[in-house]
Amino acid sequence: xxxxxxxxxAPPSRxxxxxxxxxxxxxxxFADGRWKAHEARATAPIPMHPGAHVLHYxxxxxxxxxxxxxxxxxxxxxRMQQHIERMRQSARALVLPEPDAAQLAAMVLTAIERNRDxxxxxxxxxxxxxxxxxxxxxxxxxxxxxxxxxLIVLASPVWDxxxxxxxxxxxxxxxxxxxxxxxxxxxxxxxxxAAALGPTLEARRRYKVxxxxxxxxxxxxxxxxxxxFLVRPGHLLTRSLDASFLHGVxxxxxxxxxxxxxxxxxxxxxxxxxxxxxxxxGEAALSGTAAVLAGVGTLVHRGEEYRVGNGDVGPVTRELRxxxxxxxxGRAPDPxxxxxxx
Ligand SMILES: Cc1ncc(COP(=O)(O)O)c(C=O)c1O
Numbered sequence: 001x002x003x004x005x006x007x008x009x010a011p012p013s014r015x016x017x018x019x020x021x022x023x024x025x026x027x028x029x030f031a032d033g034r035w036k037a038h039e040a041r042a043t044a045p046i047p048m049h050p051g052a053h054v055l056h057y058x059x060x061x062x063x064x065x066x067x068x069x070x071x072x073x074x075x076x077x078x079r080m081q082q083h084i085e086r087m088r089q090s091a092r093a094l095v096l097p098e099p100d101a102a103q104l105a106a107m108v109l110t111a112i113e114r115n116r117d118x119x120x121x122x123x124x125x126x127x128x129x130x131x132x133x134x135x136x137x138x139x140x141x142x143x144x145x146x147x148x149x150x151l152i153v154l155a156s157p158v159w160d161x162x163x164x165x166x167x168x169x170x171x172x173x174x175x176x177x178x179x180x181x182x183x184x185x186x187x188x189x190x191x192x193x194a195a196a197l198g199p200t201l202e203a204r205r206r207y208k209v210x211x212x213x214x215x216x217x218x219x220x221x222x223x224x225x226x227x228x229f230l231v232r233p234g235h236l237l238t239r240s241l242d243a244s245f246l247h248g249v250x251x252x253x254x255x256x257x258x259x260x261x262x263x264x265x266x267x268x269x270x271x272x273x274x275x276x277x278x279x280x281x282g283e284a285a286l287s288g289t290a291a292v293l294a295g296v297g298t299l300v301h302r303g304e305e306y307r308v309g310n311g312d313v314g315p316v317t318r319e320l321r322x323x324x325x326x327x328x329x330g331r332a333p334d335p336x337x338x339x340x341x342x
Contacts, residue, residue: 014163017290018127022115022155026107029135030097030149038107040114043154051137053146058191059134061090064289065249066125066158067112067342070330075119076339077128078328080108082249086188087130093187095145096132104130104151111153112342122329123160127289128153161291168297168313169210169286171223172203175272175301179214179221185244196224207300211286218271226286226294227251230270230278231316237278240267250287250324256336257323275299276306283314285321292328293321 021043028038053059063086067077084104091098108128112119119126130153134146177199179185180192196212203212211223220239222228227248230237236258241247258265275284276299284296295313299306308314326332328339 014159017158017161018129018156020157022111022118022126022157024111024114025155026111026114026153028099028103028107028151030151031147033147035097035100035103035151038103038110038151040110046150046152048135049137051139053134053136053138053141056139057134057142057146058189059094059096059146059149060132061087061094061096061187061189062129062131063087063090063188065128066289066328067119067128068125068328068330068339069119069121071122072330074330075112075116075126075342076328076330077108077112077342079249079253079338080105080340082252083130084108086247086249087132090187090189091132093184094189096134097146097149099130099132099151104153107151107153109340109342111155115155116342118155118157120157120159123162123325125158125328127156127158129156130154158290161294166295166313166318168295168308168311170208170298170300171284171286171296172207172209172212173215173220173272173275173299173301174199174203174212175215175218177214178216179224179245183243185221185242186247188246193224200224203300209300213299215272215275218273219269220272220275221245222248223286226288226291229254229285229287229293230275231283231285231314231320232278232281233316234262235264235266237266237268237270239269248287248289250289250292253324253338254287254293254320257327258320260335261323272301276301279306279308282309283317284308285314285317292324293317 025043063083065083132151136146136148214221222245286294295317297311
């Protein structure tokens with residue numbers, strides 16, 4: 001049984017996040033200066049010229065967000081417009097044809113509709129993955145943008161991120177490498193992930209960690225695929241928005257909810273020394289679409305280990321996560337209008 005045909009209702013064992021693809025994808029092409037009508041197709045390999053711009057000059061970006069099946073069977077997608085705007089901003093930064101916001105929204109809704117049977121029940125979700133890439137066949141185009149592009153919305157049923165139980169993460173603090181080029185941090189492009197992979201695998205091998213927290217020059221930024229929070233009762237600290245890191249939609253949602261619940265939320269630059277002092281008695285957590293909020297139990301920095309609080313996922317982290325997940329799964333009101341019914 002391959003990944004694409006595996007049953008989505010009763011997975012024999014929990015498949016890894018993203019390893020199962022829903023049967024239908026939605027495709028649009030850009031040529032002659034405009035986006036053509038999109039169409040739903042079977043999720044399958046696509047023909048691509050080996051001279052395609054993306055294969056040589058990495059003209060590509062993507063998004064990731066979720067649609068949830070509520071207890072009454074209805075399906076709701078979380079903060080679709082914010083993800084579409086982030087995709088358009090990534091496209092602009094990479095000089096790729098910018099997706100039309102209304103067309104991309106229609107493509108996402110079509111992908112959910114056509115894959116309705118593949119949307120798992122909570123705590124699972126349908127993960128949506130729009131990708132955009134330059135296809136002009138020209139291998140001398142390092143300094144020339146691609147004039148042709150393809151936009152595809154893929155969907156993937158995902159199950160409970162914490163099915164093995166909530167486990168505190170072990171994080172290596174890297175104050176030597178940068179995750180991305182300075183101006184590319186807020187662009188969701190494959191090259192950034194390729195750049196972070198080597199340092200992440202090296203840290204895994206050397207320190208048996210789950211992830212790397214990049215802190216170039218000692219300033220705390222984010223991990224390879226999540227934003228970073230310091231947490232205490234009634235108080236959050238996270239880096240202020242700048243060009244150096246990805247502006248997570250989950251980060252924004254947590255900041256909004258925490259403020260509404262009376263938390264003091266500080267958004268500012270902080271360094272490794274302040275973080276290590278904070279975690280002696282406080283909590284730390286990673287935020288992102290996949291896990292929502294994942295607690296950190298240990299930080300490893302320059303060969304030293306620092307236990308975060310008592311080494312377990314902290315109570316404030318658990319509560320904040322539960323508050324946001326309840327909204328996503330339709331068990332709590334959505335005062336900010338973050339969900340779109342499909
Ligand atoms: C580098 C990076 N930072 C942060 C995030 C979290 O972003 P979001 O909360 O929008 O999923 C992600 C995940 O998309 C990411 O890849």
